[in-house]
Amino acid sequence: KFLAIIIAISLWFVANLQHDVEKNIAVDVNYTNLPKGMIIVNNPPDKLNIRVRGPRSQLSSISPTDMVFTVDLSNITTGTSMFDIRTDQLIPPRDVQVTGVSPSEINIDVDKLAQKRVSVEPALGPPDDGYEVAGKPQLTPETIVIKGPEKFLKTIKDIGTDPVSLKGEKSKFSIEVPLRPPYPLVETPGGNTVKVTIDIKEKIMEKEFN
Numbered sequence: 343k344f345l346a347i348i349i350a351i352s353l354w355f356v357a358n359l360q361h362d363v364e365k366n367i368a369v370d371v372n373y374t375n376l377p378k379g380m381i382i383v384n385n386p387p388d389k390l391n392i393r394v395r396g397p398r399s400q401l402s403s404i405s406p407t408d409m410v411f412t413v414d415l416s417n418i419t420t421g422t423s424m425f426d427i428r429t430d431q432l433i434p435p436r437d438v439q440v441t442g443v444s445p446s447e448i449n450i451d452v453d454k455l456a457q458k459r460v461s462v463e464p465a466l467g468p469p470d471d472g473y474e475v476a477g478k479p480q481l482t483p484e485t486i487v488i489k490g491p492e493k494f495l496k497t498i499k500d501i502g503t504d505p506v507s508l509k510g511e512k513s514k515f516s517i518e519v520p521l522r523p524p525y526p527l528v529e530t531p532g533g534n535t536v537k538v539t540i541d542i543k544e545k546i547m548e549k550e551f552n
Contacts, residue, residue, distance in 0.1 A: 364395045364441065369409045369432070371448070375416035381527065383491050384451040386413075390427065396438035408435055413448065422451045453491035457531075461485050461500045464519060464538045469508040473542050480539040486521065490528035498524060506538060514541040 368389045376382065390411050394404065409432055413425055425448045429440040462481050469475060488501060503519040516539040521530050 363398050364393055366393050369411055372410050372412045373415055374412055375414050379455050380452050381455045381491055383453050386448050386450050391444045392440055393442035394434055394438050395441050418452050420452055420454060422449055424449050453493050456492040456495050457487055457489045458495045459485050459487050460498055462536050463500045464503045465505045467505055467507045469542055472545055474545050476541040476543040482537040486530055487532050488528050489531050494525050494528055511542045
């Protein structure tokens with residue numbers, strides 16, 4: 343009787359492990375072969391949610407690293423391109439079947455990578471009461487090269503900086519200030535700071551006496 347119970351429990355475990363079940367997992371998306379001189383402008387998904395079916399023993403050990411979905415961008419052109427995703431494009435481990443995938447398509451917006459030289463416009467805070475900025479701030483360098491998607495660069499005439507506080511300043515001073523590109527995809531390959539020299543003077547007041 344004891345042996346029969348052991349055999350029955352063993353058979354139940356084997357049957358339970360081999361019984362097909364379904365499971366949701368997230369797999370990485372790998373974008374490859376983007377042509378030189380081009381840049382992805384939007385934020386395509388970096389993961390896919392897929393539904394797999396197979397023996398419980400197989401699905402219990404499956405992990406996202408077992409499957410990676412690759413999008414080949416070698417033939418992509420400027421503009422928005424759509425890539426359909428089918429279940430047969432994902433290769434699962436043995437005895438496992440992919441039954442669903444989300445999203446079912448990926449849209450990728452691509453633009454040409456361009457460069458442009460623009461002027462630098464520092465962002466100055468207000469000086470203390472009774473003081474003012476004398477003349478125009480001196481910049482080193484006065485212009486800088488920016489790099490990014492062509493359609494973004496067409497709209498940029500100058501590049502700003504982090505705010506420069508003038509509180510407590512009573513005379514001429516210089517400070518290194520980080521540049522602040524208007525878009526995350528716009529870079530400053532020549533450096534990300536600029537030296538700003540500002541001359542602070544007391545205001546010249548006029549007063550009339552009787």
